[in-house]
Amino acid sequence: MKQVMEFEKPIVNLKEKIAELKNFTKDSEIDLSEEISTLEKRLSVLEDDIYGNLKPWQRVQMARHQDRPTTLDYIEKLFRNFIEFHGDRLFGDDEAIVAGIAYYKDRPVTVIGHQRGKDTKENIRRNFGMPHPEGYRKALRHMKQAEKFNRPIICFIDTKGAYPGKAAEERGQSEAIARNLMEMAGLKVPIICIVIGEGGSGGALALGVGDHIHMLENSTYSVISPEGAAALLWKDSGLAQKAAETMKITSYDLKQLKVIDNIIPEPKGGAHRDLEQQADYMDHVIEQSLSMLKEYTPEELLEKRWEKYKQIGDFTTL
Amino acid sequence: MLKDLFGKRKKYATIPNHQAKTDVPEGLMQKCDGCHKIFYRKEMKKNLNVCPNCGHHHPLLAWDRIECLFDMESFQEWDKDLITSNPLQFPGYDEKMEKDRLKTGLNEGVITGKGFIDGQPAAVAVMDSSFRMGSMGSVIGEKIARAIENAREESLPFIIFAASGGARMQEGVLSLMQMTKTSIAIKRFSDAGGLMISVMTHPTTGGVSASFASLGDYNFAEPGALIGFAGRRIIEQTIREKLPDDFQTAEFQLKHGQLDKVVHRQEMKTLFITLLDMHKEGGEIS
Numbered sequence: 001m002k003q004v005m006e007f008e009k010p011i012v013n014l015k016e017k018i019a020e021l022k023n024f025t026k027d028s029e030i031d032l033s034e035e036i037s038t039l040e041k042r043l044s045v046l047e048d049d050i051y052g053n054l055k056p057w058q059r060v061q062m063a064r065h066q067d068r069p070t071t072l073d074y075i076e077k078l079f080r081n082f083i084e085f086h087g088d089r090l091f092g093d094d095e096a097i098v099a100g101i102a103y104y105k106d107r108p109v110t111v112i113g114h115q116r117g118k119d120t121k122e123n124i125r126r127n128f129g130m131p132h133p134e135g136y137r138k139a140l141r142h143m144k145q146a147e148k149f150n151r152p153i154i155c156f157i158d159t160k161g162a163y164p165g166k167a168a169e170e171r172g173q174s175e176a177i178a179r180n181l182m183e184m185a186g187l188k189v190p191i192i193c194i195v196i197g198e199g200g201s202g203g204a205l206a207l208g209v210g211d212h213i214h215m216l217e218n219s220t221y222s223v224i225s226p227e228g229a230a231a232l233l234w235k236d237s238g239l240a241q242k243a244a245e246t247m248k249i250t251s252y253d254l255k256q257l258k259v260i261d262n263i264i265p266e267p268k269g270g271a272h273r274d275l276e277q278q279a280d281y282m283d284h285v286i287e288q289s290l291s292m293l294k295e296y297t298p299e300e301l302l303e304k305r306w307e308k309y310k311q312i313g314d315f316t317t318l
Numbered sequence: 319m320l321k322d323l324f325g326k327r328k329k330y331a332t333i334p335n336h337q338a339k340t341d342v343p344e345g346l347m348q349k350c351d352g353c354h355k356i357f358y359r360k361e362m363k364k365n366l367n368v369c370p371n372c373g374h375h376h377p378l379l380a381w382d383r384i385e386c387l388f389d390m391e392s393f394q395e396w397d398k399d400l401i402t403s404n405p406l407q408f409p410g411y412d413e414k415m416e417k418d419r420l421k422t423g424l425n426e427g428v429i430t431g432k433g434f435i436d437g438q439p440a441a442v443a444v445m446d447s448s449f450r451m452g453s454m455g456s457v458i459g460e461k462i463a464r465a466i467e468n469a470r471e472e473s474l475p476f477i478i479f480a481a482s483g484g485a486r487m488q489e490g491v492l493s494l495m496q497m498t499k500t501s502i503a504i505k506r507f508s509d510a511g512g513l514m515i516s517v518m519t520h521p522t523t524g525g526v527s528a529s530f531a532s533l534g535d536y537n538f539a540e541p542g543a544l545i546g547f548a549g550r551r552i553i554e555q556t557i558r559e560k561l562p563d564d565f566q567t568a569e570f571q572l573k574h575g576q577l578d579k580v581v582h583r584q585e586m587k588t589l590f591i592t593l594l595d596m597h598k599e600g601g602e603i604s
Contacts, residue, residue, distance in 0.1 A: 162528075164548030164556050169566060170574050173547040178532035181501035186509065201485075201494060202528045202547070209498050223485045223494040223525070233487055247490045248406050257405070259491055306502050310463065312495040313456030314405035318425060 002272065005061050011050060011269075014043050051268050054218065056244040056253075060226060062218035063197050067272040070129075071098055071113030071156040074196065077279035078286065079104055079111060087138060091171060094135030096127045096159070097207075099142040101151065104286065110146035112139045112207060113156030116197070130163035133176035136206045140180050143187055152190040152290055155207040160225065162203030177206040184209035185305060188298035192289045194264070194282065195219045195251075196271070211305055212289040213259070215251040216278075217266040221259070222249035259312055350374055352542075366583045375540045375583055377520060379422075380429045380446035383479060387442075387587055393433035397464055400457045401425050408488040418449050427452040427482070430465035432474060435587065438594040441469035445481040447521065452482035454526055455489040459496025462530060466503040466514075475513040475594055480531035484524020497529035504533045513597045515590070517581070518545050518568070536593065538581045539568035545576075 004012050018039050025032045054062070062068070075082050079102035086093040099112040114131065117123030139155075146153045162173055184191060191210035199208070199221030215221060224232065229247050230239035248254070251263045264281050267274035296304065348359045352374025362369070366386060367376040384393055401419075404411050419425060427449035432441045443462050445452045452458075462478070469476040485493035504514060516534030518527070520543035528547055531537075539545055546566035554561055564570050568580045581589055 162547065164552045166553060166557055166559070166561060166565070169546050169548065169553065172532075172574070172576050174527040174545075175532045175576060177528040177547070178497075178501060178530070181498055181529055182505045182508075182533050185498075185502035185505040202497065202525055205494060205497060206528075209502070221491055223490055224487060229487055246406070246408060247487075249491065254491060257492060259495055306506065309495065309499045309502050312499060313460055313492050314403045314489075315400050315457045315460055316403040318399040318401055 002067050003065060005058070005065070007054075007058050007061075008050060008269065011043065011046055014039065014046060018043065047268055051270075056250050057226070057241040059218045059250050060220055060240075060244050062266075062270045063220045065270060065272055068197055069271050069275050069278065070118070071115050071158060071196065073275060074156060074279060074282065075102065075111055075113070077275065078283055079109070082111065085142065088134040088141060090137055091134045094127075094132050094138060095125055096129050096131040096163070097135035097139055099139055101146075104152075104154070104290070107290075108149075108151050110142050110151045110153045111156075112142055112153065113196075114159040114204075114207065116158060127163055129159045130161060131159065131203060131206075132163055132165070132168045133171040133173050136162075136176040136180050139207055140183055143184065143191075147187050147189050150189060152192065152293070153187070153210075154286065155191065155193045155210065157193060157195040157199045157204045157208055157221075158197035158219075159200050159203050160198055161200035162206070177202045180206040181209055185309075186302065188301065190290065190293035190296075190301065191305075192286060192293075194285075195221050195260075198225075200225060209305075209309075211293050211301060211308070212261045214262045214264050214285055214289075215254060215260050216264050216271060216282075217251050218270055219251060220244075220249040221251075221254055222247055257312075351376060368583050373541065373582070375520065375542055377447055377481070378583070379448060380424065380444040380479075383444050384429065384431075384433075384442070387590070388433035388435055389437065393431055395429060395431040396468065397430060397461050398425060400461055402455055402457050402489070404488070405456065405492055406488065406490050408490075411488040414450070414488075422446065422449045424449050426457045426461065427454075428458045428461050430461045432468070432472070435594060436591045438591065438598075439474055440477055440590075440594060441465055441472070441474040442477045442479070444479045445519075445526075447481040447483075447519075450486065451521075452480075452526070453484060453486035453493075454482055454496050455486035455493045456496060458486075459493075459499050463496075463499045463503040466500070466507050470507045470510050470512055473512075475515070475597065476507060477515045477517070477590065478530060478534070479517045479519055480522040480526050481519045482522060482524070482526035482531075484526060494525065497525050500530040501533060504530055508533075508535070513593075515593065517586070518577075519543050521545070523547065523549065523566075532576075536578045537576070538579050538586075538589075539571065539577050540583055541568055541580055543568040545571050 082102035084100040098115045114129045116129035117126045193208045193210040193213045195215040226240040226243040227237045229243040231237040254260045264285050267277040271278040347356050348362045349356050350369040353372035355371045367378050428445045430443045443465050514534045516537045518539040522531050522545045571577045572580050
């Protein structure tokens with residue numbers, strides 16, 4: 001049973017009713033097919049109405065949905081022969097980030113992503129997908145390797161942020177993130193980044209410097225969580241809903257701000273409703289990106305990467 | 319109650335006196351934030367805002383820092399007129415910016431430019447925490463990135479004084495992306511052989527510490543400066559544990575291998591002169 005969000009209750013109720021009627025007609029002589037088809041039509045309208053007009057806060061809930069597919073779910077659907085490799089060679093292995101190599105179609109690629117847990121036990125092991133410095137350093141180690149063997153890099157972004165802990169600070173959380181930003185800028189292989197859930201601040205960005213940045217329709221990408229923004233700006237974390245709107249954190253906002261290249265559509269009701277379909281949509285975009293990027297020489301790639309980020313931001317003169 | 323009728327009634331109202339609150343005559347004297355001793359403001363300023371008694375480093379305005387570092391009248395400012403366009407149309411943001419522009423006389427929380435330090439040319443970006451806590455939005459990112467590009471094109475060493483509470487909330491994800499923009503600029507500069515010196519001053523946190531401030535060839539800090547990624551309160555709430563007093567100070571970062579050196583403000587210029595000189599040979603960038 002999937003977790004139901006408040007705003008989709010009318011849909012779920014109607015679905016239940018239809019199922020009930022169908023079940024009823026199965027065991028009896030009465031023909032209700034006309035009623036059922038009316039209800040199904042109404043359901044379709046209702047779905048379009050609700051899922052087609054999601055508010056920023058509703059998308060935040062989608063992005064955080066407990067059943068939302070994670071990096072490993074997509075890896076399984078999109079790649080072949082994924083082999084996960086561990087450790088940063090400096091301190092430890094951070095399971096909040098997974099990294100390894102796999103085939104995409106017939107081409108070896110390096111795949112890296114934040115990894116949330118599916119349940120409490122796994123979440124504790126993976127620190128709820130919030131990395132320590134060693135996670136970012138592991139990621140960088142794999143990226144350098146990808147460069148050495150001329151493999152494209154595909155990053156999945158899905159984190160509330162870098163872990164705000166004592167040990168993380170002691171081991172240089174800032175340095176680890178900064179290092180990734182700088183080094184990713186210079187990697188001579190194509191980098192494709194896809195935000196699949198929450199893109200939380202610097203912790204997301206440290207896997208997010210690339211040639212093409214895509215976002216799933218209902219994912220978010222922001223400098224701070226809506227709750228954090230509300231607490232900081234208005235001293236009231238209860239205003240998170242308002243912050244979600246003001247801070248411009250949805251895929252549509254980011255496309256408009258020219259921060260991302262593409263919005264990847266989600267199946268009706270969100271990625272968790274149909275993983276196959278979702279992976280299909282992503283597959284299409286990854287293939288397109290890779291075939292576009294392989295046309296560039298390493299020098300062109302780096303120059304274009306700089307041009308891309310150079311133009312982000314908005315200002316005026318006095 | 320009966321006794322309320324005869325209760326003490328104040329005959330005089332006390333008018334709160336601002337001067338009494340601070341104990342220090344406005345303008346003339348300054349109290350040290352470290353040892354609470356009172357000094358002549360002039361004396362403190364002559365000492366670069368470092369307490370003559372306990373050595374506490376008070377914030378230094380960006381222009382004061384430029385004045386004490388660069389040779390007389392050698393400094394040329396870049397991109398002075400860039401200001402925010404309030405890209406998210408964030409309510410109240412324009413007013414806040416206007417207020418800080420009036421308060422500080424700056425257009426943004428960073429001054430960039432070039433000049434000579436004891437006869438040696440250098441490009442610089444100096445952040446000023448008195449302007450919206452030095453928070454980084456599009457303008458700061460752009461000014462710093464342009465300064466680094468200028469330094470690359472003119473083959474100048476680049477020095478940055480960081481002072482920032484982090485990303486500027488009112489520009490949302492655009493602020494976040496300035497981390498990337500500045501970091502890529504540094505990569506290009508570094509690949510061309512440029513020398514970058516970063517000095518973290520109080521405070522250097524969040525998105526600024528997690529981007530350009532940590533990317534110098536040499537990373538220095540002023541004594542006692544707060545340096546870190548996440549805020550102390552957030553960490554304490556997350557790990558449910560009280561943090562030691564020296565947590566995230568410059569000395570703490572030095573101990574944990576995150577800094578090359580903690581440098582007293584008075585020794586900074588001498589150190590720069592030596593470093594610039596040492597990197598002259600072979601450090602020329604093409």
